[in-house]
Amino acid sequence: MSVASLAGTGRFFRSELLLIFGRRRNWLGLAILAVVPVIIAVAAKVNAPGEDEGGFFGGITTNGLFVALAALSVELGFFLPLAISTIAGDAVAGEANQGTLRYLLTVPVHRTRLIAVKFAALVVFAATAVLTVVGTGMIAGLLLFGGGKMTLLSGTEIGFWGGLGRVAMVSGYAAVCLSALAAIGLFVSTLTEQPIGAGIAVLILYIVSQILDTIPQLSAIGPYLPTHYWFAFGDLLRDPVSFNSAGPGLLSAGIYTLIFTTAAWARFATKDVTS
Amino acid sequence: MSLAVSSEGLTKRFRSGQVAVNAVGLAVPAGSVYGFLGPNGSGKTTTIRMLLGLIEPTAGSSNLLGTTSFAALPDVGSLVEGPAFHLYLSGRDNLRRLDAADRHADPATAAARIDEALDRVGLLAAARKRYRAYSLGMRQRLALAGTLLRPRKLLILDEPTNGLDPQGTREVRSIISGLAAEGTTVMLSTHLLSEVEQICTHAGVMHLGKLVAQGSLPALRAGSETRVRVETSHPAEAGRCLEALGLKDVSSADGEARGLLGDLAPEDIVAGLVRAGVPVRGFAVERPGLEELFVHLTGEGFDVSG
Structure with a gap:
């Protein structure tokens, strides 16, 4: 690609981001994501959880950064996948539904370029959604409980900046997992002209994957499910950092991303656009 | 005489088995205003979608400006089956989006080109309004403005005056005539005969998926008896x-x-x-x-x- 064509794609990419982040509905979604960590922080302040309490909740009163981690683990269960499903389902189906797809393609925008830009924008949205949760979690946590040293899951204490680094790693891991879901959503979005239907389908896929993962008799397929390693980010909070589950988690997300972006491209490249 | 649009045996059979377009051989001469006539449902829009590469023909081939559709599209402005824009963006922002998607467009001149296109269709005053608030006539004009974001050699317009009031219809026809006078080839699908008689130099008639007549208006008229x-x-x-x-x-x-x-x-x-x-x-x-x-x-x- 020449520099000029890359610059041209950059402009289209910015326009795509404006479309996502210029929409009131999406701001509302991000606002809802931001509310959860605040609720967690306030609730912990009002009624302090015991040190023996599970997950990250136990650590909240000792270090505000744990609010961000607690909020992330809570929201990764539903709100974040909901947000990603909605936006990803909308990516192509929304344009098809409105009829704007035919006008993009006749600009012309090459179909491969369209899929690439759509996916890149979804990745940015996934990262933004995670940062919204983690960011508000950290602000609320640090305001109410302060920072200081962080006790890792393996029991080691690290300094505030080290803790911040760990939170950044966990955020990155969550964004990678959500990007894989976005890739699935992008593919589903090329199958239909109903953006809401596509969004719901992706959310259902996510929930079904979660349910199958809890059935002991199906443990053989567990590791192949797209969500199997999503909550493995605890690995990144050990000393030294463990990749026992987080490693396969990144690999799994990478493979799902590759498969479904390719499928979306293959499907869309030859699709008759009759909307 | 070079052809701005040509096709050979262009055919589309939908999965339902219905043959929407049957062996259509278009010949739109460069510089002409070609009226693509036919009753609703006769296959005009499906033909146009194939010309623009939106749908793949089952058989046959087509050319725009002597090359493949994708290579020609930067020089082709098109309006397919009515206007379609993002509801919650303003008219100007919608055009910005289209221009941003065009990798050949110069970002430095984007603002000027967009305003010029809006001005040409009489929408400059309503440029900041959300598309949602536009009337059908305004929407149609915005779609037309979208085809004018840069100079085009060919315009393919599907029912461009649909939904316009008589005043708007006259204005759109005058814009089209003006573009044609500048040398732009215009292919215009319509079911309005008066439109063809007023502004077209050539016409093709579609019926049940087939192109049943094609030629210059005098030649077409000569085919029938006085x-x-x-x-x-x-x-x-x-x-x-x-x-x-x-x-x-x-x-x-x-x-x-x-x-x-x-x-x-x-x-x-x-x-x-x-x-x-x-x-x-x-x-x-x-x-x-x-x-x-x-x-x-x-x-x-x-x-x-x-």
């Missing part, structure tokens, strides 16, 4: 006289007689009638309009094809 009509108090006598003069398909009715003119000169017929003592109250040579031709070709006028 009649004479005599107004008289003695229609039977006039009819006999017309037959004697060699006219075919003569009919006489209440106060008039008609016949096919054929190769005869109208002035000779009038002289013949007067010589025979037929009282002539009026005499007319009727060249059939496109409407008669259209009805003749499609056999149904403006009904929807199944």
